[in-house]
Amino acid sequence: MNFKYTDYHVHTKWSADIQENGPVFNDYLEIAEKNRINICFLEHYELYYIERDKTNPFYNSKIDDYLEEIDQLKENYNGILGGLEVEYYQDRETELREFMDDYEKDLDFIGGTVHEWIFNYPITSRAKLVELLEKIQMKQVIDDYFKVYKMMIESKIFKNVCHLDTIYRYINENDLKPSDDCDTTEERVLNLGRLCIKNKVRIEYNLSGIRFPINRSFPSKEVVKQLKSERAKFFIGSDSHSLEFFEETIPKVKQAYEFLGLIN
Ligand SMILES: [Zn+2]
Ligand SMILES: [Zn+2]
Numbered sequence: 001m002n003f004k005y006t007d008y009h010v011h012t013k014w015s016a017d018i019q020e021n022g023p024v025f026n027d028y029l030e031i032a033e034k035n036r037i038n039i040c041f042l043e044h045y046e047l048y049y050i051e052r053d054k055t056n057p058f059y060n061s062k063i064d065d066y067l068e069e070i071d072q073l074k075e076n077y078n079g080i081l082g083g084l085e086v087e088y089y090q091d092r093e094t095e096l097r098e099f100m101d102d103y104e105k106d107l108d109f110i111g112g113t114v115h116e117w118i119f120n121y122p123i124t125s126r127a128k129l130v131e132l133l134e135k136i137q138m139k140q141v142i143d144d145y146f147k148v149y150k151m152m153i154e155s156k157i158f159k160n161v162c163h164l165d166t167i168y169r170y171i172n173e174n175d176l177k178p179s180d181d182c183d184t185t186e187e188r189v190l191n192l193g194r195l196c197i198k199n200k201v202r203i204e205y206n207l208s209g210i211r212f213p214i215n216r217s218f219p220s221k222e223v224v225k226q227l228k229s230e231r232a233k234f235f236i237g238s239d240s241h242s243l244e245f246f247e248e249t250i251p252k253v254k255q256a257y258e259f260l261g262l263i264n
Helices: 025-034 047-052 063-076 090-106 126-135 138-155 187-197 207-211 221-229 244-260
Strands: 006-010 036-047 080-087 109-113 202-206 234-237
Touching: 006 080, 006 109, 006 202, 006 234, 006 244, 025 036, 025 047, 025 063, 036 063, 036 109, 036 138, 047 090, 047 187, 063 080, 080 090, 080 244, 090 138, 126 138, 138 187, 187 202, 202 207, 202 221, 207 244, 221 234, 221 244, 234 244
Parallel strands: 006 036, 036 080, 080 109, 202 234
Antiparallel strands: none
16 A cells, blocks of 8 residues: 555445546545545445446446456556445345355455445435435334344444444434434444444444534544444545545544554
8 A cells, every 4th residue: 555544435436326427536546646545445335226226337247347447556556445335235144245255355345334224215315314204203213223233243244334323414413303212322323333343343433424414423533432442443434425525534534543543
């Protein structure tokens, strides 16, 4: 690797939630080199969409093209890693294990992630979350998130997990206010983190929350501090979906490394 710091969570148009004219690898690399930071590309890899949606960038085994593109870039530049943000589905554990057996060795980094557990209702889309909340009570949605996330950790499919408490991206006091019966205690997030420690899973310190009204990392700095004192292992990601956010978050990524003492 080229530099002291690495942003482990960057999306290009290989991710389905980025426009066709969105950023490509080289757009990021230029900024990364100038700011002396390595990049790990962590594109969304969601089995259900890859199988069903012809417009998904990974439809029809395109993962091989992705790996080839990364390999080509590595010939001239050693500040990059090729990774995937792989969606956990509780009913697809067998396929996910097969996928890991086939591809884990070819990728530099894989992060497990939970955005949805009911197909096409990702809680990381505000519009979809609002739709979901018309059908299912908020307390239940939050409880289900924690339940599925716990299953992901305990499945031991992944060695790294992304944005531990991203359920609060839109459900928080600054946005969709939690109803009184919701358990939104810090303890609950800490317990997920403790489960990661127990299962030797690295936790993401995800800096994307500053883009949203919640205006904090996932998990919060306080939770990260506490889990660190309990010997959790972390990786740091901006979860950039644009060049602008990537560039403006670089100083924060570097500060996060210092905060966590991840620099040798
Ligand atoms: Zn994500
Ligand atoms: Zn992401």
